[in-house]
Amino acid sequence: NILVMTDLFTHYAWAVPTKDQTAQTTVHALWTHVIQPFGCPARLHSDRGASFESALMYQLCRCYGITKSKTTPYHPAGNGGVERLNQTLLHMLRSLEAERQQRWPELLPELLQAYNNTVHSATGYAPSYLMFGRHLRQPVDVNLGVEQGSRCNDLGGWVRDHHQKLSFAYETARKNMAAAVNQNKKVYDKRAQALPLAPGERVWIRDRNRR
Template sequence: MDNNPLTYILTTAKLDATGHRWLAALSGFRFSLKYRPGVNNRDADALSRRPYTTEWTQLTPDGVQALCQGTERRVKGGIEAEAIGVMAAAVPEFYCNPMQLRDENLPTFSRQDLKADQARDPLIALTIKALSANQREILLTNSPSGARLVYKEWERLKMLDGVVYRRGPSTSAEEIQQLFLPTKHRESVLRSLHDEHGHLGAERTFKLVRDRFYWPCMRAEVESYCHYCLRCIQRKTLPTRTAPMSHLQSQGPMDLVCIDFLCLEPDASGQGNILIVTDHFTSYAQDFSTKDQRAPTVAKVLMEKFFVHYGLPRRIHSDQGRDFESRLVGQLLELLGIQKTRTTPYHPQGDAQPERFNRTLLNMLGTLSNVEKQSWSRHIATLVHAYNSTESDATGYSPYRLMFGREARLPVDLAFGLSLDQTSVASHRNYVDRLRKNLASAFEQARLTSGNREQRNKKEL
């Protein structure tokens, strides 16, 4: 282009609402902007100045009918679309991607299925040949794409019952066995761990994939998939600054619980409020949809849906809303022996954790389809579970693991027969001993990670 200021539209340009809307529409395409002076930009000038001499053609009724017959209604995978025949080259590659239209359940694969799929994949078949002969140099002879990267991972590759795995990095004492995933299954795995898992960010999605699978250039492929996800582009915005330090301190699970209300437009069932309950130490969150924000509702939800399932916390922290500061809630907490603290007026930073979770939850709700948004209360529990089962930047562990001592089992784990807990136990006592040791190590690492993050934020501010 011969307009130099337009080259900054993707980086430092200050746009109004209309400009951001146009940019969001263009974000679904892969393109780069390069400046070319007008003197050298004759190709574009020639196209815009090309004489147009074609005259209008009068169509007969039969011709109009023939054109109309070229338009057909197709129904595939529960999605209706009207299409008229066009050249394949005229359709951008991004919109030809079938991943955006599929609505399928992930099938279940047996070990024999995985062995057959790996044997049919050229790169994995070569890896199997090299492992069977114990000769890594085989990966360098007539090697397909990615073989040199697999060559560097030779010491971490192994075969279990005829299936190739890679020994992956782990934040716990247990070793992760990453399945060497064939190319044909990568799209369905990314769809399961991103599209069907709340459309979380690229880093969280990559960690979910990394804990289960391996293939060359995996991070770049995951980042590209999330970057060009249409729903993420339409809904999510980039953060403008680092969150300030938190003054609240907790020593373990259920030591400090933060509560807050998130108010939304009522859905078809009449639900318009969400009581958010988060454990400060583990970042584990729970949501409870309510029709109002009255004190009896808060007391009933806390007692019947939270305390009886997770136990009593030592402290509960909230803002100064009338529902949280009511006599009824105060008497309930006093009866149970729970200490109540609160923020200063009009200072949401004092209850930062649920406020930050609210922003994440709103982004996840925003990625729902228009039909799903009409009944958002039916999907919110699944979205919160997706958040709890992904690794948190603040602790280095998933909230689910810190709360329950193990990772959540996801549909993709059942489909591929994966188990994130590789160690079996002979008795309940052995399980308790191992769980106590793993949780103590995880809690200590979470405290160190959280402290280092606060120090880093302090320097940035």
């Protein structure tokens, strides 16, 4: 089992191997890997899995002032960011040699590091840069002798410069995400078919749980 989480704005991702999908395990993973090191999110959006809709999860949200929302039934696109991340991680895992695929739990942090430090198509920035405000120094940078950043003796000047760069990055990311949403909507609208339903009209509902 892997609990996959992503930040909606920065697209920074977490993927936590878990022993099961119980509410206690899910809440503990959320607390340990997200809330404790990064703070309380304003909103938590999830699918309708039992662990996310449990009393324990809602108690956690109430304690930390988190607004809890959920996807509509049978519509995974309502949590599209996580669904796309799932596909990306699966693709990355399948690209490994068969022997390494068997050791996926220990390799997961390396795959996440690669994902979080790669420019995201929706924002134009690496998730780690938008999350932490700097380009993280990677092992490959050390091996290639790539220098990132420079020494700064003026702390106040560095803070002002850093703030300006980050503000520009956030604004650019917002514009890029808005453009990506509009483009995705155009593609979706081309395939979508309007249903001519009138108020009060009877319809059939498919029971997907029935075998």
